[in-house]
Amino acid sequence: MRILISTIGTAAHFYPVVPFAWALRCAGHDVRVACEPGFTATVGATGLPAVAVGHDVDLRTFWQGVALEPEAGTGDDDHLRMRMERSMAMFTGIAAAAAGDLIDLARAWRPDAVVFEARGYAGLIAAHSVGVPAIRHTWGIDTNYSRRDFDRPYLDELCARYGLTGVDPLGDLTLTPCPPSLTEPDEVNRARLRYVPYNGSGGLPSWLIPAPERPRVCVTWGHMFSQITDNLHPINQAIEGLRGLPVEVVAAVAPGQRGLLPATPPPHVRVAESVPLNLLLPTCAAVINGGGAGTLMTALSAGVPMVVVPSHTDEPEYAERMSAAGAATWLSYREADAGAFRAAAEKVLAAPSYQEGAARLAAENAALPSPAALAAGLDEVIAQARRGA
Amino acid sequence: MLVTAWAWPSHLYAMVPLAWAMRAAGHDVLVACQPSLMAAAERTGLPCVRVGSDVDSVDMVRGYALPTRRFGTPEAAASANGGAPRALRMFQANAEAMVDDLVRLTREWRPALIVHDPTAWAASIAAAVAGVPAVRHLYGADLVHRARRFLPELLAPMGERHGLDDLEPLGAATIDPFPASVQVEVDYRPAPIRYVPYNGPGQAPRLGPSDRPRVCVTWGTTMARVDSRRFLAGEVVRALASPEVDVVVAVTAAQRRLLGPVPEGVRVVEGAPLHALLPSCDLLVAHGGAGTSLTGLAAGLPQLLVPQLPDHQAHATRLVRAGAADLLPFDEAGPAELRERALRLLHDERARQAAACLRQEIADRPAPAAVVPWLERIAVA
Numbered sequence: 197m198r199i200l201i202s203t204i205g206t207a208a209h210f211y212p213v214v215p216f217a218w219a220l221r222c223a224g225h226d227v228r229v230a231c232e233p234g235f236t237a238t239v240g241a242t243g244l245p246a247v248a249v250g251h252d253v254d255l256r257t258f259w260q261g262v263a264l265e266p267e268a269g270t271g272d273d274d275h276l277r278m279r280m281e282r283s284m285a286m287f288t289g290i291a292a293a294a295a296g297d298l299i300d301l302a303r304a305w306r307p308d309a310v311v312f313e314a315r316g317y318a319g320l321i322a323a324h325s326v327g328v329p330a331i332r333h334t335w336g337i338d339t340n341y342s343r344r345d346f347d348r349p350y351l352d353e354l355c356a357r358y359g360l361t362g363v364d365p366l367g368d369l370t371l372t373p374c375p376p377s378l379t380e381p382d383e384v385n386r387a388r389l390r391y392v393p394y395n396g397s398g399g400l401p402s403w404l405i406p407a408p409e410r411p412r413v414c415v416t417w418g419h420m421f422s423q424i425t426d427n428l429h430p431i432n433q434a435i436e437g438l439r440g441l442p443v444e445v446v447a448a449v450a451p452g453q454r455g456l457l458p459a460t461p462p463p464h465v466r467v468a469e470s471v472p473l474n475l476l477l478p479t480c481a482a483v484i485n486g487g488g489a490g491t492l493m494t495a496l497s498a499g500v501p502m503v504v505v506p507s508h509t510d511e512p513e514y515a516e517r518m519s520a521a522g523a524a525t526w527l528s529y530r531e532a533d534a535g536a537f538r539a540a541a542e543k544v545l546a547a548p549s550y551q552e553g554a555a556r557l558a559a560e561n562a563a564l565p566s567p568a569a570l571a572a573g574l575d576e577v578i579a580q581a582r583r584g585a
Numbered sequence: 586m587l588v589t590a591w592a593w594p595s596h597l598y599a600m601v602p603l604a605w606a607m608r609a610a611g612h613d614v615l616v617a618c619q620p621s622l623m624a625a626a627e628r629t630g631l632p633c634v635r636v637g638s639d640v641d642s643v644d645m646v647r648g649y650a651l652p653t654r655r656f657g658t659p660e661a662a663a664s665a666n667g668g669a670p671r672a673l674r675m676f677q678a679n680a681e682a683m684v685d686d687l688v689r690l691t692r693e694w695r696p697a698l699i700v701h702d703p704t705a706w707a708a709s710i711a712a713a714v715a716g717v718p719a720v721r722h723l724y725g726a727d728l729v730h731r732a733r734r735f736l737p738e739l740l741a742p743m744g745e746r747h748g749l750d751d752l753e754p755l756g757a758a759t760i761d762p763f764p765a766s767v768q769v770e771v772d773y774r775p776a777p778i779r780y781v782p783y784n785g786p787g788q789a790p791r792l793g794p795s796d797r798p799r800v801c802v803t804w805g806t807t808m809a810r811v812d813s814r815r816f817l818a819g820e821v822v823r824a825l826a827s828p829e830v831d832v833v834v835a836v837t838a839a840q841r842r843l844l845g846p847v848p849e850g851v852r853v854v855e856g857a858p859l860h861a862l863l864p865s866c867d868l869l870v871a872h873g874g875a876g877t878s879l880t881g882l883a884a885g886l887p888q889l890l891v892p893q894l895p896d897h898q899a900h901a902t903r904l905v906r907a908g909a910a911d912l913l914p915f916d917e918a919g920p921a922e923l924r925e926r927a928l929r930l931l932h933d934e935r936a937r938q939a940a941a942c943l944r945q946e947i948a949d950r951p952a953p954a955a956v957v958p959w960l961e962r963i964a965v966a
Binding site: 214215216218219221222223224228236240241242243244245246247248301304390392394397398399400402405406472474475562566567568569571572 | 601602603605606608609610611615623627628629630631632633634635690693694779781783786787788789791793794858860861948952953954955957
């Protein structure tokens with residue numbers, strides 16, 4: 197079969213789909229990943245064939261002048277609502293830049309189904325336009341489910357431009373790479389699969405092969421935080437807080453982030469640049485992070501306890517759920533200074549309950565059908581999507 | 586699962602779908618390769634690690650290009666030949682450059698099995714030292730099997746260095762994507778796998794439909810590196826361009842400048858994976874490299890081949906025998922002959938059927954995902 201995959205130009209949204217997309221190829225299906233032109237190199241580096249559609253969108257334009265914290269006179273709820281509005285303006289704006297061209301591609305290539313990452317709405321629109329199932333792939337916990345009523349009017353307006361009405365933002369079927377115990381009951385037509393991490397391409401450094409001599413603690417803040425704030429203060433605070441503890445600290449950063457760390461890192465810290473987290477986290481005793489879905493789900497799959505400091509998007513929800521499952525403790529962004537990091541790290545490393553909670557989630561994840569198993573039953577997946585349409 | 590190839594991208598590419606199938610089934614996969622292959626290995630999306638040092642393989646390949654009147658016979662390689670074909674000496678040199686590191690990596694990373702390019706012999710040594718199964722993953726005709734009598738002598742120095750006195754160079758099992766009807770005769774039972782093409786990263790072109798037969802011209806990735814004079818895509822394109830056919834030439838970004846003048850109406854597609862281009866074509870004109878030809882067969886395309894290396898010759902000959910290809914020796918590949926043979930092949934119904942049969946043969950083999958359970962059993966055993 198031919199499966200068209202649609203993603204916005206952001207690694208955090210696309211990477212979780214990569215193992216299922218490759219599983220489809222390995223099962224003998226034909227796959228194309230449609231994305232904005234500027235993102236084709238990132239798609240190419242996954243080994244999957246990219247197709248450029250529409251034009252590039254600069255995400256920063258949507259966030260200019262938006263502070264991380266509420267401004268004076270604005271309550272938390274109003275601030276959250278404003279952020280959600282900006283989000284939908286961004287996701288529908290990105291979709292509008294690609295949808296027309298993606299519909300043309302779908303007409304020419306005739307896919308049997310479209311798989312769209314949860315915010316890749318151009319894929320949802322293209323699927324409806326050519327009349328094939330629209331399969332939504334989440335990047336872990338389905339945090340968009342609870343926002344569906346808020347999101348709907350924005351999407352209705354977008355769909356109307358392509359002559360479509362009554363399009364469900366959740367698609368015909370939702371693929372969720374996440375253990376069921378992390379989610380609340382819902383009424384979505386859903387299939388679950390094992391979260392198999394893909395965190396970007398990169399080499400395994402030789403120091404990572406032997407087991408560490410002391411417990412290893414990874415500190416990492418994803419991609420988005422530094423893109424929006426131009427700093428990595430939380431990593432620097434955490435590094436300071438961990439000084440003197442009997443642990444090896446690894447600061448894991450993306451290629452462009454090295455300059456945001458001290459030029460000469462303290463002696464207890466090793467900087468790992470461009471090392472995929474799925475290679476690093478299985479060697480760690482804990483991971484201190486900003487609560488991005490990719491980081492947390494990778495930690496989950498490796499059974500590593502977490503210290504989470506959420507600041508953006510759905511990070512608070514992830515932090516709460518991981519904590520409720522016993523695998524994490526979380527700190528408020530406002531309180532996360534060196535001392536708080538130190539206390540949280542000591543707690544997570546000392547109390548066996550975090551290790552047990554993380555191991556429980558990892559076991560639950562490992563028991564889910566792999567992406568390969570799901571791809572092997574693609575006929576049934578598509579039939580289930582048709583029933584949900 | 587540890588995967589390894591010496592630093593030749595197409596040998597690694599043949600194993601990528603199976604490696605990803607293992608990963609998508611939840612297994613840990615690591616690709617080990619020499620420094621110069623790391624960039625290509627990283628772009629497969631698979632985790633990879635650097636082992637050993639580089640060998641000037643391109644220079645060694647140059648030493649065994651097929652003799653032609655135009656370019657003469659390549660000068661003999663500087664090293665003593667000792668009777669084994671030159672290609673085998675090159676495989677040995679790469680194995681020497683990889684083996685010590687690969688043995689160390691295998692001890693530390695402790696894979697349950699090693700899957701390797703049949704010409705990456707360091708894997709046979711590392712697997713034997715660690716006591717794990719070595720599984721060969723072919724990329725085309727099993728030419729190593731044909732030369733297997735040379736292997737014990739070539740591997741002996743490395744084996745002795747690592748304390749092995751007995752070594753099975755053909756490993757525990759062989760995975761074979763090459764259709765049985767064109768494969769060489771072997772004395773083992775291969776595990777068949779469907780050839781799912783991975784041709785390197787890139788963008789799928791959006792060519793649209795054509796009212797004329799579409800001919801794809803490509804010269805792979807090897808020949809331009811070995812000897813740019815032997816990169817014939819530009820000459821072929823100029824010979825074929827005409828109102829009767831829709832000519833598309835697929836090149837890498839680095840090959841673009843080697844094409845020379847491109848006639849009007851010919852489309853140059855840069856950096857596209859062949860598997861995303863060939864299904865919209867009717868004929869493939871190429872050099873006969875295994876990856877290119879197999880990708881053509883997976884799309885059911887008849888092929889006009891102008892081989893320039895002994896293994897191109899071996900693959901091309903086998904496709905000719907199956908009726909799916911025509912072979913044009915380099916010295917006869919002038920513009921008129923290229924054009925005539927291409928047009929003849931385009932309208933040759935028997936060639937089209939033979940290619941379609943081979944496509945079906947490929948499609949009938951188990952997909953990489955279906956080979957995973959078999960590999961799991963080998964790893965456990």
